[in-house]
Amino acid sequence: MSFISIEFVLLFLIYFTLYHFVGDKGRKFVLLAASGVFIGYFNTVFLFTALAVSLFTYGAAILIEQAHEKKRGPRLIYWSSISCLILCWIGFRYANRLTGATGFIFPLGMSFYTFQAIGYLTEVYWEEEKAERHLIDLLLYMLLFMKFLSGPIERSADLLPQVHKLSPASYPMMTYGLKLIVVGLVKKLLLADHIAPYIDGVFDSMHTASGVQLFMACLLYPVELYADFSGYTDMAIGIGMLFGLKLSPNFAHPFAAQTTAEFWRRWHISLSSWVRDYLFLPLSSLTRRWGQWGVAVSLMVTFIALGIWHGAGWTFAVYGLIQGLVIVWELRTEKIRNKVREHIGKRLFATLSVIRTYLIFAVSLVFFKAQSVSDAFYFLRNISFQTHTSWKEINIGMSDHICIVAGSTLLLILLYDFFMSKGDLHLRFEKQSALVRWTVYYLIVFAVFAYGKFGTEDFIYLQF
Amino acid sequence: MKTTELLEILNGIFRKVLKREDITLTESTTAHDVDGWDSLTNMILLTEIENKFGVRFSFREIVKLKNVGDLCQTIQNKTK
Numbered sequence: 001m002s003f004i005s006i007e008f009v010l011l012f013l014i015y016f017t018l019y020h021f022v023g024d025k026g027r028k029f030v031l032l033a034a035s036g037v038f039i040g041y042f043n044t045v046f047l048f049t050a051l052a053v054s055l056f057t058y059g060a061a062i063l064i065e066q067a068h069e070k071k072r073g074p075r076l077i078y079w080s081s082i083s084c085l086i087l088c089w090i091g092f093r094y095a096n097r098l099t100g101a102t103g104f105i106f107p108l109g110m111s112f113y114t115f116q117a118i119g120y121l122t123e124v125y126w127e128e129e130k131a132e133r134h135l136i137d138l139l140l141y142m143l144l145f146m147k148f149l150s151g152p153i154e155r156s157a158d159l160l161p162q163v164h165k166l167s168p169a170s171y172p173m174m175t176y177g178l179k180l181i182v183v184g185l186v187k188k189l190l191l192a193d194h195i196a197p198y199i200d201g202v203f204d205s206m207h208t209a210s211g212v213q214l215f216m217a218c219l220l221y222p223v224e225l226y227a228d229f230s231g232y233t234d235m236a237i238g239i240g241m242l243f244g245l246k247l248s249p250n251f252a253h254p255f256a257a258q259t260t261a262e263f264w265r266r267w268h269i270s271l272s273s274w275v276r277d278y279l280f281l282p283l284s285s286l287t288r289r290w291g292q293w294g295v296a297v298s299l300m301v302t303f304i305a306l307g308i309w310h311g312a313g314w315t316f317a318v319y320g321l322i323q324g325l326v327i328v329w330e331l332r333t334e335k336i337r338n339k340v341r342e343h344i345g346k347r348l349f350a351t352l353s354v355i356r357t358y359l360i361f362a363v364s365l366v367f368f369k370a371q372s373v374s375d376a377f378y379f380l381r382n383i384s385f386q387t388h389t390s391w392k393e394i395n396i397g398m399s400d401h402i403c404i405v406a407g408s409t410l411l412l413i414l415l416y417d418f419f420m421s422k423g424d425l426h427l428r429f430e431k432q433s434a435l436v437r438w439t440v441y442y443l444i445v446f447a448v449f450a451y452g453k454f455g456t457e458d459f460i461y462l463q464f
Numbered sequence: 465m466k467t468t469e470l471l472e473i474l475n476g477i478f479r480k481v482l483k484r485e486d487i488t489l490t491e492s493t494t495a496h497d498v499d500g501w502d503s504l505t506n507m508i509l510l511t512e513i514e515n516k517f518g519v520r521f522s523f524r525e526i527v528k529l530k531n532v533g534d535l536c537q538t539i540q541n542k543t544k
Contacts, residue, residue: 126527261504276503285523288507295504331504 001041002458003235004188011037012239019243020168027166028136031144031243038145042108049107053088054142056081057117061124061131061138068127078125082118089114094312109148111309115274116142120156122278129156137163146239150232152248152270162245169244177241179426182444183416184234189452190409192227196456198396199224203369203379211384216396218383221369222362223410226254229268253417258353260326260360275306295331300324315367315376322364405451465543467491470536477512481505491533517543 001007015034019027040047060081067074089111095104120141123129132138140163147154169177202209202217209217233250240247248270257263264272280302287294300321307320330337341349363380370376387393395403419425429437471489478487482500495501501509513535514520519542529535 126524128527280503281527282523284503284507285526288511291508291511295507299504327504 001038003232003239004185004454004456007041008038011041016242024166027168028140028163031140031166032136035140035143035145035148039109039143039148043105045105046107046109049092049110050113050143050148051139053085053110053113053117054139055135056084057121057142058132058135058138061121062133064121064124065131068125074125078121081121085114085117085121109150112151112153113142113148115153115271115309116156119153119274119278123156129160132156132160134164144240144245146236146243146245147247150229150236152233152236152250153274154248154270158248159245167244169242173241173244176426177238180234180238180241182441182448184231184236184238185448185452186409186444187227187231187234187413189448189454191406191413192224192231193453193456194402194406194409195220195224195398196228198398198402202396206370206375206379206382210388210393211382211386212391213393213396214379214383215385216394218362218366218379220396221365222255222358225365226251227410227413253421255358255414256354256417256421257357258350259330260323260357261330263357263361264323264327271306271309275302275309279305292331296328299327303327310368314373315370318373318376319364319367322360322367326360465540467536467540470539471532473516474513474532474535477516478509481509481512489532491531491536493532494530513539519543 001011011034015030019030019034022030036047039050060077063077064074064081067077092104092106092110095106120129120132124131132141137160141154141156141159144154144159199217199221202213206214230251237247237249250268250270252266252269254263254266257266280298283298283301284295287297290297301324303320303324304317305320306323307316307318310316310319337349344352366379367373367376370379398406416425419428429440471491474489475487478489478498478501479485482498482505484500487498489498495506510521510526517539519539521538525538529538
């Protein structure tokens with residue numbers, strides 16, 4: 001059941017009403033029931049898998065804590081538990097490849113809740129967190145329906161305290177949540193879903209597409225991915241707010257980043273900060289005697305792992321490798337870049353750096369999107385300004401109507417991101433007169449229904 | 465060694481590694497307060513500090529460092 005489906009709206013309305021009518025203790029059961037129905041609706045096997053991983057995590061954390069108290073073997077229990085979780089994840093991820101069969105389906109959300117489980121066990125092992133003794137609280141931490149499919153990957157320190165004391169959403173929180181859901185819908189229905197079929201079309205027929213079509217698809221795919229994934233995240237965070245929960249942000253206007261290192265502090269933040277804390281930090285600590293080389297090796301391993309997290313195949317490994325290589329290169333060339341900045345001026349340097357960072361990400365995403373590494377290289381080799389027949393190919397088959405709708409939405413999203421970076425736009429908007437506010441609300445709702453592309457329920461990150 | 469002396473030495477190391485002359489650390493300073501002190505430079509800073517004081521931090525100690533005050537305390541415990 002996708003966020004953009006009648007079934008989900010129905011499920012949401014029932015459980016939202018129940019949640020705000022029952023007492024303190026009942027809220028946990030309502031949220032857990034909603035999450036169970038949400039996951040089980042896809043496939044009951046997905047629900048059993050998620051429950052099994054959650055129960056395992058619950059028990060493992062308590063065992064690690066007890067082993068710490070008795071000072072007997074916490075390391076062994078921790079590493080055995082982490083190995084089990086990773087092997088289970090790899091087993092499901094690569095089941096089709098390992099067995100040669102095609103009947104295995106990778107359980108939805110597994111990459112996300114497995115990472116949450118590993119993060120939580122690591123915090124307990126590091127003695128930064130206490131093991132959760134209330135099973136229902138841990139199940140909610142693992143299975144909450146609004147972040148189950150594609151994150152944000154929540155930290156136990158952020159989410160468990162909220163789950164311990166669930167409260168009804170306040171009126172300001174509800175209205176804020178609703179606005180975020182609308183922003184997510186605009187990103188998804190007015191931008192991502194409009195341009196997705198045409199970008200897919202160019203990637204599917206890259207051997208017959210013209211150079212300029214490949215160029216445009218390469219330039220537009222980061223926009224599609226951002227609108228799709230950040231749209232999903234806005235909806236997830238918005239739905240969380242309607243239940244009085246504050247989920248972690250996943251994006252912070254990433255296309256304003258001047259370096260790839262900065263980009264990864266703004267893009268899919270819950271995943272990049274996870275790999276930073278639980279992979280890069282231990283690795284760089286282990287290799288710190290090697291100085292800059294230790295940082296470089298740790299970065300490469302971390303980003304290749306981040307790439308592989310997205311799926312089986314060399315394409316994702318190369319996608320991660322490119323990010324790692326670029327950040328290492330940025331570290332090594334900081335002095336030169338500072339000199340260039342002094343020479344050409346801060347403003348021009350910042351503009352060029354933003355463009356450079358975007359282009360590098362766009363090129364790396366060709367590996368992310370292509371079916372094979374050789375396809376990705378073919379795609380990149382054939383990018384040019386050449387056309388088959390006319391310059392109209394630059395629209396990659398999109399009608400003028402779609403170009404105008406998607407182009408205007410992109411402009412609005414970039415402006416929204418810009419103003420959000422200067423302070424909370426939603427809160428500032430609250431101070432406007434009722435006439436202004438409701439005119440804007442009606443215009444947006446009208447635009448979504450009149451120009452939105454309904455009928456596509458899938459989000460790109462569901463496959464991970 | 466007194467905390468004020470320690471902070472002076474740490475100031476020098478931070479200024480050298482992060483190439484910024486405007487750094488003045490206090491016990492409550494965290495990575496958020498210092499431009500350039502991030503996950504990429506953190507380990508290089510710690511290695512410089514280890515070399516300067518002839519100590520070695522365990523990974524558990526590194527995880528528990530929340531601010532410069534914690535760092536000073538850990539160094540003082542190790543150099544007693």
